[in-house]
Amino acid sequence: MKKIIIAIDGFSSCGKSTMAKDLAKEIGYIYIDSGAMYRAVTLYCLENGLFNTDGSIQEEALRQQMRQIQISFQLNPETQRPMTFLNGKNVEERIRTMEVSSHVSPVAALDFVRKALVQQQQEMGKEKGIVMDGRDIGTAVFPNAELKIFVTASAEIRAQRRYEELKAKGQDASFEEILHNVEERDRIDQNRAVSPLRKADDAILLDNSHLTIAEQKQWLKEQFEKAAHASH
Template sequence: MQVRKKSLSLRLKQTLFMKKIIIAIDGFSSCGKSTMAKDLAREIGYIYIDSGAMYRAVTLYCMEHGLFNADGSIREKDLQDQMDDIHISFRLDADSQRPQTYLNDVCVEDRIRSLEVSSHVSPVAALGFVRQALVRQQQAMGKEKGIVMDGRDIGTAVFLDAELKIFVTASAEIRARRRYDELKAKGQEASFEDILHNVEERDRIDQTREVSPLRKADDAILLDNSLMSIAEQKEWLKEQFEKAIHASR
């Protein structure tokens, strides 16, 4: 196995001199898409773009600027008028060397991962004008290729011609447990039942929304990581990347 890993690492380094591609990783919430995409981007020297964080950042903006009504609905006209004031960027953390999400030049990485933001993000992401604005930003980021982007509609709406598309899934219970463990590790209070309900509700909204509903692209490769370790996922992703990069030569 050790020989296999060294051989794969050497071939990955060799691919860096080949034609760059776009890698689109879509799937359900709390499947570990962001972790996979970040690790793969760092391994192959690509730029990582977390599209989900962008929608979370818009949601946080709405919460901080009173754009949610008391019943949880969104003041859509006010949000639409303020979309030009919402600037989202990614910067590498000097210590962890992982990308951090910035909203109008303020790091919001931890705040956008809270359960409160998770509970409000799907209705915001379902708004057509929000998706159009962020898709334009994402497409601009990908003009030079050499990027890894994860989200809900990267392979079906943002980059239809992405050379490598992956669709990730896992059972709702396993995803809720992962989210619960993540929040507890950060010292945040969490209820497994509340998180499971949130995961199931987000699945329903994501799959039934009118604008860019969550679905597997016809040319995407399915990855069910319910019973896979992080190491197994990384190995699998590297192999898919290697196949795609050689196919695009």
């Protein structure tokens, strides 16, 4: 079967990444975590003092240093999950903290950051056989992807999932703070000037508010098989 590109877009905390990773693992594709790439740039900014005290970014400094930021993915042999590397260092754990989560939106809104990362992503996509999730994969990164999915769920349900995820990791979490973060990210994602979050015309809509993981997996697998056969 010919390899295709699968683009999964949607709102934050919809479980897009889990979904994309599971699908990639099941069909033997490479998973590209675009969110992790923006988180890695955010971590770079935090570690290199590129945030001002008011939370804004020293854009000029970051623009100069963008060329030195290389992001790659390697499979963890034990879990078979991709790990994110920033300039050769494994940063998978560090990019998942609340500190990075609360700084990532302004970084992702910078056009020169998006351009640089999209270039790195398109490079990775040349071989096909990839699954990628994010906000603008089907609209901006891989507009020619053979399968596009757009995922949504209510803000409350998404906040609840994120809350339970953090609790399970033993991290302190406040549901109100998370809900506020989810709604704020929706607002920023949908209203930003560069590649705002929107459903591509040819994307298939998936509202997973009330789906179990198993039902969702089944549905995804069917969409993949249809698309892979159709692309022959």
